[in-house]
Amino acid sequence: MAERTVTIEIKRQASPDAPATWERFELPWRPGMNVISAMMEIAANPVTADGKETTPITYDSNCLEEICGSCAMRINGKARMACSALVDNLEQPIKLEPLSKFPLVRDLQVDRSVLFENLKAVKAWVPLDGTYDLGSGPKQFPQQQEANYPLSNCISCTCCMEVCPQFNEDTGFVGAATIAQVKLFNNHPTGKVLKEERLRALAGDGGVQECGFAQNCVEVCPKQLPLTNSISDVSRDVMVQKVKDFLRS
Amino acid sequence: MAAPKIIVIGGGLAGLAAVIKIAEAGGSVDLFSIVPVKRSHSVCAQGGINAAKNLKGEGDTTYKHFDDTIYGGDFLANQTPVKQMCDAAPGIIDLLDRMGVPFNRTPEGLLDFRRFGGTLYNRTAFAGATTGQQLLYALDEQVRRHESDGKVKKYEGWEFLSAILDSKGVCRGITAMNLRTMELKAFHADAIILATGGVGAIFGKSTNSVVCTGSAQSAVFQQGVYYSNGEFIQVHPTSIPGEDKLRLMSESARGEGGRVWVPRTPGDKRPVQSIPAAERWYFLEEWYPKYGNLVPRDVATRAIHKVVYEHGLGIDGQPMVYLDLTHIDRATLDRKLGGILEIYEKFVGVDPHVEPMKIFPGMHYTMGGLWVDFNQMTNIPGIFAAGECEYQYHGANRLGANSLLSCIFGGFHAGPNAMAYAKSLEAMEGDGGAAQEIARQTELNNKLIHNEGGENPFKLWRELGATMTANATVIRYNANLKKADEKIVELLDRYKRVNLSDKSQWANTSFAFGRQLYNMLELSRCVVQGALLRDESRGAHYKPDFPERNDEKFLKTTKASFTGQPDGPKLEFEDVDIQFIKPRPRRYDAAK
Numbered sequence: 001m002a003e004r005t006v007t008i009e010i011k012r013q014a015s016p017d018a019p020a021t022w023e024r025f026e027l028p029w030r031p032g033m034n035v036i037s038a039m040m041e042i043a044a045n046p047v048t049a050d051g052k053e054t055t056p057i058t059y060d061s062n063c064l065e066e067i068c069g070s071c072a073m074r075i076n077g078k079a080r081m082a083c084s085a086l087v088d089n090l091e092q093p094i095k096l097e098p099l100s101k102f103p104l105v106r107d108l109q110v111d112r113s114v115l116f117e118n119l120k121a122v123k124a125w126v127p128l129d130g131t132y133d134l135g136s137g138p139k140q141f142p143q144q145q146e147a148n149y150p151l152s153n154c155i156s157c158t159c160c161m162e163v164c165p166q167f168n169e170d171t172g173f174v175g176a177a178t179i180a181q182v183k184l185f186n187n188h189p190t191g192k193v194l195k196e197e198r199l200r201a202l203a204g205d206g207g208v209q210e211c212g213f214a215q216n217c218v219e220v221c222p223k224q225l226p227l228t229n230s231i232s233d234v235s236r237d238v239m240v241q242k243v244k245d246f247l248r249s
Numbered sequence: 250m251a252a253p254k255i256i257v258i259g260g261g262l263a264g265l266a267a268v269i270k271i272a273e274a275g276g277s278v279d280l281f282s283i284v285p286v287k288r289s290h291s292v293c294a295q296g297g298i299n300a301a302k303n304l305k306g307e308g309d310t311t312y313k314h315f316d317d318t319i320y321g322g323d324f325l326a327n328q329t330p331v332k333q334m335c336d337a338a339p340g341i342i343d344l345l346d347r348m349g350v351p352f353n354r355t356p357e358g359l360l361d362f363r364r365f366g367g368t369l370y371n372r373t374a375f376a377g378a379t380t381g382q383q384l385l386y387a388l389d390e391q392v393r394r395h396e397s398d399g400k401v402k403k404y405e406g407w408e409f410l411s412a413i414l415d416s417k418g419v420c421r422g423i424t425a426m427n428l429r430t431m432e433l434k435a436f437h438a439d440a441i442i443l444a445t446g447g448v449g450a451i452f453g454k455s456t457n458s459v460v461c462t463g464s465a466q467s468a469v470f471q472q473g474v475y476y477s478n479g480e481f482i483q484v485h486p487t488s489i490p491g492e493d494k495l496r497l498m499s500e501s502a503r504g505e506g507g508r509v510w511v512p513r514t515p516g517d518k519r520p521v522q523s524i525p526a527a528e529r530w531y532f533l534e535e536w537y538p539k540y541g542n543l544v545p546r547d548v549a550t551r552a553i554h555k556v557v558y559e560h561g562l563g564i565d566g567q568p569m570v571y572l573d574l575t576h577i578d579r580a581t582l583d584r585k586l587g588g589i590l591e592i593y594e595k596f597v598g599v600d601p602h603v604e605p606m607k608i609f610p611g612m613h614y615t616m617g618g619l620w621v622d623f624n625q626m627t628n629i630p631g632i633f634a635a636g637e638c639e640y641q642y643h644g645a646n647r648l649g650a651n652s653l654l655s656c657i658f659g660g661f662h663a664g665p666n667a668m669a670y671a672k673s674l675e676a677m678e679g680d681g682g683a684a685q686e687i688a689r690q691t692e693l694n695n696k697l698i699h700n701e702g703g704e705n706p707f708k709l710w711r712e713l714g715a716t717m718t719a720n721a722t723v724i725r726y727n728a729n730l731k732k733a734d735e736k737i738v739e740l741l742d743r744y745k746r747v748n749l750s751d752k753s754q755w756a757n758t759s760f761a762f763g764r765q766l767y768n769m770l771e772l773s774r775c776v777v778q779g780a781l782l783r784d785e786s787r788g789a790h791y792k793p794d795f796p797e798r799n800d801e802k803f804l805k806t807t808k809a810s811f812t813g814q815p816d817g818p819k820l821e822f823e824d825v826d827i828q829f830i831k832p833r834p835r836r837y838d839a840a841k
Contacts, residue, residue, distance in 0.1 A: 015755050015756075032492050033492050034491075034492065034493060036493045040707070043758075046751075055750050055751035062288050062459050063288075063290065063459075064459065064496070065293060065494075065592055065596075066595065068289075068292050068293075105756050106756035107756075109756060116285065116287070119393060120396070120397050124390060125390035126347070126390070130273055131270065134343070134344075134347065136346060136347075137347040140358055141356075141358045142358070144354075145353060149351040152351050152383055152386065155382075156285075156287055185349070188349045
């Protein structure tokens with residue numbers, strides 16, 4: 001009996017200006033194999049299915065347990081994490097492509113730093129006086145913790161931005177992940193001191209009103225963040241803030 | 250005088266903690282990280298962080314935390330810094346709480362605590378089962394705040410290559426490589442702090458992240474920093490074996506009541522849930538009635554090994570045992586362990602709420618590391634270290650939920666100490682050695698990229714991992730350790746014939762890996778040779794031929810120094826600070 005194999009097709013691009021090409025690989029199947037282990041196999045034996053020598057695939061990865069958010073890519077057309085993409089659950093040939101909404105670096109690696117810039121713009125932090133010992137934090141009931149914890153699970157993978165029809169250069173939309181963080185910090189007993197600033201940051205172009213309610217974000221999120229709920233809550237708060245600011249002016 | 254310039258390498262908990270302290274003290278920080286800092290390995294920590302806040306009315310104290318830590322580490326850790334860490338822990342938890350970490354709460358709204366291994370107290374604060382992620386994010390947010398204020402400059406996507414040392418052997422900065430453009434560059438600093446994590450990758454597959462290669466530690470080791478207690482490697486009792494890595498299954502699963510067992514009949518073919526209680530062997534509970542499933546990790550790991558390899562009772566004859574949570578109600582499991590149960594279900598395809606998990610020990614934590622003094626400075630002036638990359642807090646075995654604490658405490662300590670050092674530093678002569686170091690690194694880069702030969706670096710790495718896992722983890726024999734060292738020497742020789750299939754100068758990951766691999770090989774010799782020399786059993790280091798602890802000869806810190814000679818590192822011993830707690834036998838089958 002012939003050895004069982006896995007067929008993978010990978011979109012390769014040596015640099016941002018280089019032409020894109022597809023390479024096909026036939027790899028030995030192993031139980032429990034995921035897309036990452038397939039790429040590790042290619043690195044150890046960089047030869048295509050037609051026997052052509054090639055180079056290891058460039059891609060982002062780190063924890064391999066879907067908590068660091070590194071290895072997002074399009075797998076059979078769907079934005080998801082490569083580490084939790086088990087080969088046995090995927091239709092073959094498995095097609096791997098980089099995320100399409102971010103500047104390409106090489107092969108499956110893209111530059112997603114825009115998300116971190118967005119988090120700066122909305123001041124996604126609790127403004128502490130300092131890290132010296134100032135006694136215990138504000139009392140919070142378990143109900144509050146249970147509401148905030150899911151929002152704090154965002155791994156910054158940017159899948160929600162990739163699948164959002166509104167996330168593009170024309171709108172400059174910040175995307176669902178950033179809006180969810182605004183909700184998280186506005187909910188925090190100390191973090192909410194910056195609530196007005198955060199809402200104003202989301203009030204203009206590229207802000208929360210760019211959302212077109214396609215709901216793709218909430219479907220694709222690997223951590224099941226309540227993204228659409230967050231967007232509606234923050235939208236409402238932004239509206240209220242606009243009215244307040246108008247009346248004050 | 251201008252504000253001192255400090256470089257921090259590594260953006261996990263220890264690195265970020267140091268950055269925050271330096272920024273607050275008015276220093277200027279450059280933060281280097283291979284990955285965006287929010288993606289650092291600290292996110293993988295699951296179960297929690299220890300602090301004796303005594304919020305459960307149990308009479309817990311920081312001294313008991315200190316004693317548990319020293320005892321759990323089999324008395325190898327210097328006691329002064331460990332005591333300081335345990336004393337500082339309650340304040341650190343309060344600070345993290347103020348930063349917005351969504352810790353689980355009691356009905357009254359106070360911090361909730363759970364039990365972890367190696368203690369009888371509920372001392373572990375937690376945020377679901379993703380505590381490391383939540384802590385890292387909290388520090389990441391504070392650093393982002395300082396970054397927007399211009400106090401911190403991030404160099405994400407840069408890899409540290411070496412320290413720059415001046416003619417007097419004082420550190421004056423670093424060389425680093427941009428992982429996209431492959432540009433090699435020197436960066437000046439008055440002091441540097443390495444916070445570069447563990448060395449999981451030298452074992453091939455481990456619970457560590459891809460970046461945890463130990464390459465940075467090895468680079469400064471080769472420049473003259475001592476590497477201490479390299480032989481102490483923690484193998485976590487409960488990991489999920491995988492093709493690409495071993496995924497951690499947190500100790501908190503047992504902290505919340507999870508039970509480890511195997512069927513009493515070898516190769517029992519019945520569906521797991523139909524095996525009656527009387528025919529299940531809860532071997533940890535039987536052997537360690539006081540601590541039960543919450544014995545320290547080295548003890549649990551050896552017990553699982555014994556049951557699998559000596560009793561032949563692995564599930565279906567495979568090296569696996571059950572970790573069972575099915576007796577706990579679903580709501581509690583989801584509230585306290587949700588994150589890790591989701592990982593298991595995603596990667597294994599079985600729901601741990603209804604079927605016991607299949608787990609096996611996996612390489613997890615590096616107790617040893619760069620030698621530092623009580624101010625977190627190495628023996629090279631100006632090179633500091635904090636977090637898992639240094640050796641200071643865990644002795645021969647780390648207790649669960651002490652790592653997040655030691656990372657933050659170490660970083661908080663290293664930052665201000667580096668500032669104080671920098672302020673009294675004499676002015677640099679000339680370029681401080683930068684040009685010379687750049688020349689050395691350029692030569693290493695050129696050699697690697699133009700190398701001819703038939704060796705693939707990823708294949709050499711697999712061989713290294715297999716050798717290290719087989720010979721230098723749970724059970725160690727001198728004959729096997731010698732063979733492992735010979736194998737590393739062989740790999741070092743074959744490394745000379747590494748031929749990169751990718752010779753490009755843009756986002757070349759094999760090139761970066763090639764540089765790391767050499768450093769991994771050199772560091773592996775510290776692990777193997779340290780283990781070879783230590784003819785005793787202590788904490789995670791276990792030799793069946795020397796089953797007892799030998800305080801007279803080996804209550805010592807191992808210090809390895811690089812020689813560049815074929816025989817490998819030179820090893821020497823240093824006395825351990827035992828001024829507070831007198832060493833006593835360590836046993837978990839009875840109360841200590």
